[in-house]
Amino acid sequence: GIQVEQSPPDLILQEGANSTLRCNFSDSVNNLQWFHQNPWGQLINLFYIPSGTKQNGRLSATTVATERYSLLYISSSQTTDSGVYFCAVAGYKLSFGAGTTVTVRA
Amino acid sequence: ETGVTQTPRHLVMGMTNKKSLKCEQHLGHNAMYWYKQSAKKPLELMFVYNFKEQTENNSVPSRFSPECPNSSHLFLHLHTLQPEDSALYLCASSKGLAGDEQFFGPGTRLTVL
Numbered sequence: 131g132i133q134v135e136q137s138p139p140d141l142i143l144q145e146g147a148n149s150t151l152r153c154n155f156s157d158s159v160n161n162l163q164w165f166h167q168n169p170w171g172q173l174i175n176l177f178y179i180p181s182g183t184k185q186n187g188r189l190s191a192t193t194v195a196t197e198r199y200s201l202l203y204i205s206s207s208q209t210t211d212s213g214v215y216f217c218a219v220a221g222y223k224l225s226f227g228a229g230t231t232v233t234v235r236a
Numbered sequence: 237e238t239g240v241t242q243t244p245r246h247l248v249m250g251m252t253n254k255k256s257l258k259c260e261q262h263l264g265h266n267a268m269y270w271y272k273q274s275a276k277k278p279l280e281l282m283f284v285y286n287f288k289e290q291t292e293n294n295s296v297p298s299r300f301s302p303e304c305p306n307s308s309h310l311f312l313h314l315h316t317l318q319p320e321d322s323a324l325y326l327c328a329s330s331k332g333l334a335g336d337e338q339f340f341g342p343g344t345r346l347t348v349l
Contacts, residue, residue, distance in 0.1 A: 134278075160335035171273070171324050173340040180335065216279070220335050223292065224269075226279040 132157045136217050136227035143207045143234045151202040151230045153217030161220035162193050164202050166213050167229070173216070176202070207234045238262055240341035242327050248347045249317065257312040257344045259327030267333050268310040270302060273324040273343075285310060286333055317348045 133156035143149055153162075164176040177184050177191040179200065184191055188207075193200040204211055214229040240261045249255050261268060270282040284292035285304040299321075301313040310327055326343045330336040 161337070163337060165340075171326075171343040171345065173326065175337070175339060178337040218279075218338075222334055223281055223284070224338055225281075228278050 131223065132159065132219055132221055132225045134217060134219055134225050134227035136215075136230050138230060139228065141230055141232045143204075143211075143232065145207060145209060145234055145236050147207050147234075148203070148205045149207060149232070151204070151215055151217075151232075153200040153202070153219075153227055155198050155200075155217075155219045157198070157221060158195065159219040159221055161218075161224065162195075162200055163218045163224070164191055164200070165216045165218065166211075167216060168213055176215075204232070207232075209234045209236055240327060240329055240339055242325075242341035242344050244344060245342060246345050246347075248349065249314070250349050251317060251319070253317075254313070254315040256314065257325055257327075257346075259310040259312075259341055261308055261310075261327075261329035261339075261341075263329055263331075263339060265329040265331050265339075266307050267330045267336070268304060268307070269328040269330075269338065270310065270312055271326040271328065271340075273326060275323075279326065283312075284333070291333070314346075317346075319348050322346055322348045 135154045165173045181195045190203045218226045267286045283302045303311040327341040328338045330338045
């Protein structure tokens, strides 16, 4: 299956800071999704972005499919941004990375 | 109800019990999935159904038995589980297979004593 690597594994931010999360994958894909998992376990869809750039409020994402990576940008971070961020890719089956745990301190 | 719902949200069961997890999607999708999330491990795909037909069984032990009576409902029947089966079980749906965006339910947190 497709290998998915996320970095960094952990990220501690001061409120208001900007950050970049990275997702590398090992093969061509036709689906790439970013999720935020809240403390109760719910996976919240952030972006469906097999290629290109999208923005949603303070979050944006870019996928460069030809180079097999995606970036998630968090700007002006807030404490509510804390949680685990997952990248998942699919050729056919969705394969998840191990996640980046983000902690935003007030 | 909107999106993908799962019941129960929490379940504690003994190793000799039989229980079932239920998932319902209100999105008009045709594909449904079961995932397992254990502590410190990435999400693992367990089963895939498309138009009620199972298309993927990711080498899941037979003590987990899925059922998909229609495109909106998915069950996971549990029997003779082991403590290592304790995990968060997540259901998801998508319009179709092959790369369509997946939407997840809130999960059932299962503890096997």
